[in-house]
Amino acid sequence: MINLLLRDLKLSVRAGGGALIGVLFFLTVVAVIPFGVGPDLNLLSRIGPAILWIGALLSALLGLDRLFQTDREDGSLDLMLMQEHPLALTVLVKCLAHWIATGLPLVIASPLLGLFMNMNEVAIGAVMLTLLAGTPAITFIGAVGAAVAVALPRGGLLVSILVLPLAIPVLIFGVSASYAAVEEPAPFMPPFLILVALTMFFAVLGPVGAALALKNAGD
Amino acid sequence: MRPALIVFQKDPMTESFAITKFSDLANPTRFLALTARILPWMAGITALLFVIGLYLSFTTEGDYQQGDTVRIMYVHVPAAWLSMMCYTVMAISAIGTLVWRHPLADVSHKAAAPLGAAFTLIALVTGSLWGKPMWGTWWVWDARLTSVFVLFLMYLGLIALNRALDDPSRAARVSAVLILVGFVNIPIIKFSVDWWNTLHQPASVVRLDGPTIDAEFLWPLLVMAVAFTLLFFTLHVAAMRNEIWRRRVTAQRRMAARMAGKEE
Amino acid sequence: MRLTAENIAAKRGEDLLFADISFVLASGEALVLTGRNGTGKSTLLRVLAGLLRPEKGNVSWFSQDAEAGARACEACHYLGHRNAMKAELTVAENLSFWKSFFSDFLGGTGSSVSDAAEAVGLQEIIHLPFGYLSAGQQRRMAFAKLLVAYRPVWLLDEPTAALDSGAEVIITGLIGNHLAHGGIVIAATHQPLGLTNARELRMTGFAGVGEGVW
Numbered sequence: 001m002i003n004l005l006l007r008d009l010k011l012s013v014r015a016g017g018g019a020l021i022g023v024l025f026f027l028t029v030v031a032v033i034p035f036g037v038g039p040d041l042n043l044l045s046r047i048g049p050a051i052l053w054i055g056a057l058l059s060a061l062l063g064l065d066r067l068f069q070t071d072r073e074d075g076s077l078d079l080m081l082m083q084e085h086p087l088a089l090t091v092l093v094k095c096l097a098h099w100i101a102t103g104l105p106l107v108i109a110s111p112l113l114g115l116f117m118n119m120n121e122v123a124i125g126a127v128m129l130t131l132l133a134g135t136p137a138i139t140f141i142g143a144v145g146a147a148v149a150v151a152l153p154r155g156g157l158l159v160s161i162l163v164l165p166l167a168i169p170v171l172i173f174g175v176s177a178s179y180a181a182v183e184e185p186a187p188f189m190p191p192f193l194i195l196v197a198l199t200m201f202f203a204v205l206g207p208v209g210a211a212l213a214l215k216n217a218g219d
Numbered sequence: 220m221r222p223a224l225i226v227f228q229k230d231p232m233t234e235s236f237a238i239t240k241f242s243d244l245a246n247p248t249r250f251l252a253l254t255a256r257i258l259p260w261m262a263g264i265t266a267l268l269f270v271i272g273l274y275l276s277f278t279t280e281g282d283y284q285q286g287d288t289v290r291i292m293y294v295h296v297p298a299a300w301l302s303m304m305c306y307t308v309m310a311i312s313a314i315g316t317l318v319w320r321h322p323l324a325d326v327s328h329k330a331a332a333p334l335g336a337a338f339t340l341i342a343l344v345t346g347s348l349w350g351k352p353m354w355g356t357w358w359v360w361d362a363r364l365t366s367v368f369v370l371f372l373m374y375l376g377l378i379a380l381n382r383a384l385d386d387p388s389r390a391a392r393v394s395a396v397l398i399l400v401g402f403v404n405i406p407i408i409k410f411s412v413d414w415w416n417t418l419h420q421p422a423s424v425v426r427l428d429g430p431t432i433d434a435e436f437l438w439p440l441l442v443m444a445v446a447f448t449l450l451f452f453t454l455h456v457a458a459m460r461n462e463i464w465r466r467r468v469t470a471q472r473r474m475a476a477r478m479a480g481k482e483e
Numbered sequence: 484m485r486l487t488a489e490n491i492a493a494k495r496g497e498d499l500l501f502a503d504i505s506f507v508l509a510s511g512e513a514l515v516l517t518g519r520n521g522t523g524k525s526t527l528l529r530v531l532a533g534l535l536r537p538e539k540g541n542v543s544w545f546s547q548d549a550e551a552g553a554r555a556c557e558a559c560h561y562l563g564h565r566n567a568m569k570a571e572l573t574v575a576e577n578l579s580f581w582k583s584f585f586s587d588f589l590g591g592t593g594s595s596v597s598d599a600a601e602a603v604g605l606q607e608i609i610h611l612p613f614g615y616l617s618a619g620q621q622r623r624m625a626f627a628k629l630l631v632a633y634r635p636v637w638l639l640d641e642p643t644a645a646l647d648s649g650a651e652v653i654i655t656g657l658i659g660n661h662l663a664h665g666g667i668v669i670a671a672t673h674q675p676l677g678l679t680n681a682r683e684l685r686m687t688g689f690a691g692v693g694e695g696v697w
Binding site for chain 2: 141144147148151152153154158161162164165166168169172173176191194198201205209212213216217
């Protein structure tokens with residue numbers, strides 16, 4: 001399984017910079033917000049954590065439909081389906097590789113964008129921490145959408161439509177935890193722990209659902 | 220001793236009969252015959268209940284605070300209740316599709332999705348109509364409205380998915396997986412939306428210490444709830460019949476095309 | 484060792500492609516599927532590989548030391564139309580990934596990556612990215628994938644497509660070798676594979692419309 005992780009990481013580095021496109025999209029989404037709401041620094045710092053989270057959510061969904069599509073196109077997916085390894089485990093490992101290649105760069109890029117949004121150090125740290133804990137959940141639940149997309153003649157957009165409602169809880173708790181770190185009365189830990197719990201729950205539900213969808217999407 | 224190699228392939232024409240026998244398990248024909256007899260009764264009872272329910276709804280006195288707007292509740296609450304029940308019916312059908320591979324289950328959740336979307340839309344629109352005089356605005360991001368709205372989006376996503384896939388049995392299986400994943404997620408979404416915003420009044424019909432709303436409002440509400448539930452099942456059965464006939468027509472057309480090819 | 488297929492029927496779309504196909508293949512036996520395009524050769528192979536659920540019937544695998552409950556497809560190598568190799572990775576990386584991912588089936592061991600490449604006659608170029616190879620070389624390397632991990636059953640879909648006659652001899656030699664060591668081969672092909680005691684299953688295609696369900 002470690003070999004599968006390494007293979008997928010190698011592929012994402014060598015095959016046309018998927019991570020770079022995700023980060024660029026993140027950057028662009030966050031950069032256009034001030035043009036929409038105006039350059040008021042106080043307002044920007046207030047909505048900053050939310051903007052960063054929404055930007056990260058959209059960027060994380062961007063490359064998701066390719067999660068299984070490339071393996072399907074060259075026939076690798078067929079061979080993976082035939083092996084005795086539990087398919088859910090294979091999917092979990094592929095999700096982890098996908099997250100390291102596309103989710104982690106978003107987390108690393110978030111402090112820089114936080115500066116653009118005039119956020120203070122605590123807020124930036126909180127957003128980075130919540131993104132670190134929350135973006136894997138988006139990848140896991142998105143894997144179900146990606147597995148469904150395998151059966152679609154034209155996947156892409158539909159995957160985002162199907163996955164976004166399911167990702168709402170992650171967004172809610174990610175953003176509330178980020179705000180709780182800045183605004184005094186609200187405690188940081190409860191929403192953060194719920195976010196971690198969501199990630200762990202989706203780490204089970206996502207791969208199991210995706211494996212089920214992949215088995216049934218075969219032609 | 221090596222076992223002998225046996226290779227044979229039956230004549231194709233006798234084969235289609237064997238498939239018919241195999242499919243007796245599923246038996247849409249029996250379903251069609253049964254529902255043809257039941258459906259008029261269901262429709263009749265539904266209509267009767269609606270007459271009673273609407274009569275009660277419009278003759279009871281208005282609330283002293285809410286005035287006549289309270290009557291919207293007689294439509295809104297049953298629609299909201301059905302929007303959730305419909306998803307449950309779909310989840311049960313999805314299990315039927317994935318576990319027993321029953322073709323009627325495929326048809327059932329495919330037919331239920333637009334109905335669920337319609338009832339959810341009714342719940343949203345009536346909620347919004349009720350909200351305008353009560354809250355002074357058409358839409359508030361209140362917890363319950365928001366989670367129903369998310370449910371509406373999920374219904375639309377499922378309908379879009381079903382339309383995007385051309386092979387019906389594959390579409391049924393793939394959307395069944397998605398229905399189940401969504402079903403597991405609904406409580407989580409509900410919980411997070413409640414956390415995010417609790418502005419709505421607490422649930423008032425079903426509570427451990429008994430209903431708090433007046434019996435005068437409860438009766439029309441209950442009659443309307445039963446009427447809406449029956450309406451859902453009537454429409455669901457009718458939609459399933461439609462879908463079965465549609466698939467039969469498709470199969471017949473395909474057959475006609477293949478037969479024409481054989482004669483040449 | 485025995486691969487058994489009982490009364491398999493499969494559909495493509497709504498059409499029944501074939502029905503009631505049964506056979507038993509024992510150690511060292513080969514089955515060649517012939518027939519025009521679109522008659523269901525590939526579909527039958529995908530059913531045997533467990534990638535497509537048959538409408539009816541089942542495929543089972545039996546051997547002395549097999550664990551009960553193992554799926555038949557775990558005893559199989561499947562070489563489809565597509566090579567299942569990544570153009571961005573080198574041949575050696577591709578092969579060693581599949582070697583570790585497949586891991587040997589009970590009762591045999593696969594050869595090393597360089598031995599497998601040598602067996603298909605391309606050991607000098609395993610350091611190159613797979614994408615730089617010609618179509619014929621790619622097909623040969625995809626075939627080398629079958630050698631890196633042991634599987635008693637090989638399911639081959641047009642194994643010699645895109646190959647010149649020299650490479651074809653190598654591949655048929657490898658198939659013959661697999662059979663000689665007690666393997667089982669099921670191949671869909673247009674060309675004769677030079678298999679001496681192979682049975683032939685002639686696919687005729689279109690067994691009727693699967694309208695019975697409705």
